Amino acid sequence: MTEIQVISIDGMGGDDGAQMVVAGIERYAKTDPNTRFLVFGDEVVLKPLLAATEHAKARTEIRHAAKSVAMDAKPAQAVRQGKGTSMWGAIEAVKKGEASAVVSAGNTGALMAMAKLILRTMEGIHRPALCASWPTAKGMSAVLDLGADITADAEQLAEFAIMGEAFAKAVHHKENPSIGLLNIGSEDMKGNDTLRYAASLLSNDDLTINYTGFLEGNDISFGGADVIVTDGFTGNVALKTAEGAAGLIAQLLKTYLKGSVFGMLGGMIATPALKRLKDRIDPRRVNGAVFLGLKGIVVKSHGGTDPYGYEQAIRVAVDMGSCHFAEFIEPSLAQLKLVVEATEKKNLSATEAAE
């Protein structure tokens, strides 16, 4: 990959603002000489930060934006007052074709609303979805939707499957990712009508994706499928609940090891092993959720991440930005359209025959 790629960056987003963002760019720039950056934000703040970097400064252009979106702004308000903000500028750079993807650690709701307005939804996609990596026993899986919307009908779930497949190929470098639908049982009759209809679309032979059936919550962390498809409400609850459970265990482990002399001693001796565990489930390692389905790649970094986490979000943007997402999913979307039409026609004839 010697193609030069440009990533646009919302320089003012995140809890620690420009400092964390520029340090993240520097970390990434050190590993990849073929990516350039357009950083939007207050140049008075950004200039000295960039000047102090070793690798980033030569490959980064600052675009001054006087305003920034508050982390607690309501999405609708942020959009109305969005012009002139670093977030708006960074998204617009993708719209103009100056950058292949945008990264922001700013206000999630504002980013999604602004990106939807500026970039618009892709042809063949009803609704965008938020997709991220989930550490599993087998490596990584992709899970979507994580909360771009709170509901999804069967056709939208099938579109999520197609977009998630592209994510798994581009970001996780998997050749033929398996796709599962999250449900409360693995038997065919489980769940609601939407899930059963989505399953029938995804298992249709005319749609050439590797759909493997329903899976349950506990299957996610054990790598039951490379791509897990669900609606945004369920996906958001599942992700946060898993984070909570993992956080509690990490906290208890620390407390118990520190709670006794033998615990402390054993913990010290086993430090490298415990560090491997910590690294493996490090939330920074999977930082970078992609807002898929817009005419442009939008990556949301966690607002509270650090330069290492921000570097991972940039990596996701570079992988997605170079995968030619739109052309990539086009054939599957065309197949899906035919499958949906054929199914609806069949259902209609069945209804007419019954009448």
Added chain:
Amino acid sequence: MTEIQVISIDGMGGDDGAQMVVAGIERYAKTDPNTRFLVFGDEVVLKPLLAATEHAKARTEIRHAAKSVAMDAKPAQAVRQGKGTSMWGAIEAVKKGEASAVVSAGNTGALMAMAKLILRTMEGIHRPALCASWPTAKGMSAVLDLGADITADAEQLAEFAIMGEAFAKAVHHKENPSIGLLNIGSEDMKGNDTLRYAASLLSNDDLTINYTGFLEGNDISFGGADVIVTDGFTGNVALKTAEGAAGLIAQLLKTYLKGSVFGMLGGMIATPALKRLKDRIDPRRVNGAVFLGLKGIVVKSHGGTDPYGYEQAIRVAVDMGSCHFAEFIEPSLAQLKLVVEATEKKNLSATEAAE
């Protein structure tokens, strides 16, 4: 509590069948002389097992049941062919007033369907819900519905809150349990109409429960509320996803500690600390989900549990069986009914005024 209580037991349920069940009764019987048991199942199998116990045999009566429900039977089929099974007999003992609660480690779907048919839903409850304990940073929380049904409307969610409060008082011995509604954000405007309407019912001053607002997935494991209310689809996914994440971390911890000499040595020295963690998140400790909202208490033990886990399920049955559940929730249900009526009337006048 010197009141003598009788618990009826499905002696043939669970992956290991009667042997595990009787060993579980023996464990429980050792700790509580005031509980008696009616065990339903094949007396040829049960008699020698019971005869070999020390504490259980004197306080247990065997009721012969020639048939048992297969673990993989479809619920509808299990109900049709249910008469004469150990599960049917055990549930019927509650219906007849011979026992205050029933415990089964058998087929979940069959148990719910059979219990619904035999015991019927309580006055004032639209739909029963499955409720269980969830280990948190602060101790235990109650979560419901875990999958008795896949949807719930606002009024049903409010009923779940009232039933969950009773569970938290009886089983977790909490005086004034806080109640939260699971959502994808804690702000008032988050989620769907059902959740917002449920929140308005639960926060009405005329309903005297300790409702504290929306909470997110990550709040569950950190003890954000004593009772977490959600629909059965979301609750089932959340519980299983958390179990999966916890299971993965436990597996990785084991693998990494065993993967190096220092890891093994440190792990050995820290054994007591690691054992405290293991005990704390031991799924057997929270075994025993209650199917709430029927005219009788039905406790579902995990099918794959062991005697220690089964002992916990019996403990839940004893706590719930002695809490006078129906009388306990009656005042709150009456309050809820008035709140719902007043709200509907208000909404109706608002609609008429607008027309």
